[in-house]
Amino acid sequence: MKKWLIRISCLVLAVALVACGNTTNNSSSKPADPHADHKTEEKKAESQTHVEWSTTIHKPKSSGEINIKVKEHSGKAVPEFKVNHEKLLHLIIVSEDLSYFDHVHPEYKGSGEFTIQTQVPKAGKYKLIADYIPKDGAQTTQTYTFTAQGDVNKEAIQPDPKLVKVVDGKEISLQISPEPQVNQQTMLTFQIKDATNKQGITDLQPYLGAVGHVVILSEDTEEYLHVHPMDEKSTGPEAKFHTKFPKSGIYKIWGQFQRDGKVFTVPFVVKVL
Ligand SMILES: [Cu+2]
Numbered sequence: 001m002k003k004w005l006i007r008i009s010c011l012v013l014a015v016a017l018v019a020c021g022n023t024t025n026n027s028s029s030k031p032a033d034p035h036a037d038h039k040t041e042e043k044k045a046e047s048q049t050h051v052e053w054s055t056t057i058h059k060p061k062s063s064g065e066i067n068i069k070v071k072e073h074s075g076k077a078v079p080e081f082k083v084n085h086e087k088l089l090h091l092i093i094v095s096e097d098l099s100y101f102d103h104v105h106p107e108y109k110g111s112g113e114f115t116i117q118t119q120v121p122k123a124g125k126y127k128l129i130a131d132y133i134p135k136d137g138a139q140t141t142q143t144y145t146f147t148a149q150g151d152v153n154k155e156a157i158q159p160d161p162k163l164v165k166v167v168d169g170k171e172i173s174l175q176i177s178p179e180p181q182v183n184q185q186t187m188l189t190f191q192i193k194d195a196t197n198k199q200g201i202t203d204l205q206p207y208l209g210a211v212g213h214v215v216i217l218s219e220d221t222e223e224y225l226h227v228h229p230m231d232e233k234s235t236g237p238e239a240k241f242h243t244k245f246p247k248s249g250i251y252k253i254w255g256q257f258q259r260d261g262k263v264f265t266v267p268f269v270v271k272v273l
Contacts, residue, residue, distance in 0.1 A: 048137050049078050051130055053144040060148045063119045066091070068130055070112040077112035080135035085208040085228075089114050089132040092215055092224075096125040098252045099155040101265065103215065123150025127221050141224065157219055157250055159271040171195040172255065172266040180272040182248050188214065188227070188241040190255050190266070200237030207258035212239045219250040245272040 049070050057064035068089065070078045081088040091114075093102040106116035120126055128144045163174040175189045190212065192201045204211055210232040216225040223246050230240040236257075245251060253268045 048140055049073070049134050049142075051142040051144070053128065053146075055128075055146050057118070057120060057146065058149055060120055060122050060150055063117055066093075066106065066116050066118060066128065068106060068114040070114075070130075070132065070134070078134045078137075079110070079112060081108075082133040082135055084131070084133050084139065085210065085213070087208065089130055090226075091116065092127075092129040092131070093118070093120070094127050094129075094217060094221065095120070095122070096127065096221065097154040098157055098217060098219070098221070100126075101215070101252075101254050101267065103213070103254075103256060103265075120148050122153060123148050124152040124154065129224055131226060143224075157252065157269055159250060160269050163268050163270070165266050165268065166195045167266045168262070168264045169195050170201065170259075170264060170266075171198070174253070174255070174266075174268050176270065180245055180251075180270060182245060182272060185242060185244050187230075188243060188253065188255075190239045190241075190257075192237050192239070192257065201259065202236050203259060204234070204236040204239070205258045205261070206232075207256060207263055211235065212241075212255055212257040214241045214243075214253060214255050216243065216245075216251050216253045218247065219252070223247060223251075248272050 049072055052069040052071060054067045055064060057066065068091070072078060084090070087105045088108050089106060091104050091106055093104065094100060100121055102118070104116055104118065106114035108114055125145055125147050128146070130142045131139070133139045163176070165172050171193045173191045175191070177187055177189070178184065180186050192204065193199060194201060207213060211229050211234040214227040216227065217223065225243055225245075227241045227243045230242055239255070239257065250269060250271050253270060255266045255268075256263055258264070
């Protein structure tokens with residue numbers, strides 16, 4: 001858990017230093033030798049903020065609250081946050097096997113406190129990832145794990161043989177070029193068509209101020225990449241995202257787009273060599 005937190009802080013700090021404020025923003029930046037930097041990054045992370053988490057979600061399919069209190073290390077609440085992609089705080093909720101994904105925006109109650117009412121579909125462990133920027137600080141990612149009680153039924157995660165999916169009447173294909181390799185820049189291109197007539201969709205709406213958002217997690221949930229599009233103003237049928245995978249293995253990629261006022265999420269599983 002701690003190792004995971006440190007890695008995440010490291011990733012996020014790297015982004016804050018390298019890409020903050022750019023329209024082309026890629027959270028995957030990481031130093032060439034990650035171990036060399038972990039200690040210093042950890043120190044920087046310690047000088048920032050932390051989160052006190054609590055949840056009343058204890059079992060599946062039963063609504064409860066997730067509470068997030070952002071504090072300085074002195075214990076003082078962090079009162080103000082920068083708006084980042086239209087929100088003060090982004091929260092990703094994933095099951096340990098990555099079969100369940102949600103991206104939500106808890107309500108800000110003031111005094112550094114955010115809350116949301118939600119539920120999870122099945123028993124097992126869930127990882128929460130909060131993404132925020134304190135008014136006088138850098139982009140920060142904090143994580144927490146909780147368990148929904150019951151018989152755990154984990155789904156195996158397998159790379160998709162074909163990167164084409166149909167979601168809500170849209171056919172979405174993903175092209176990754178060049179083939180994803182550790183620490184190599186690659187481009188994710190999503191092509192979005194009408195699943196019925198196969199026409200490219202050109203009226204995507206901005207979602208959180210951009211054509212789409214992509215969240216990527218490694219199979220072990222240790223590597224979290226939040227990637228923003230190359231051309232935020234695109235309305236389809238193509239949406240391109242630059243990224244870099246920090247280690248080899250299986251990753252799950254969720255692309256999120258909006259049309260007709262509705263957000264749709266398309267998942268892909270890929271293997272990085
Ligand atoms: Cu968000």
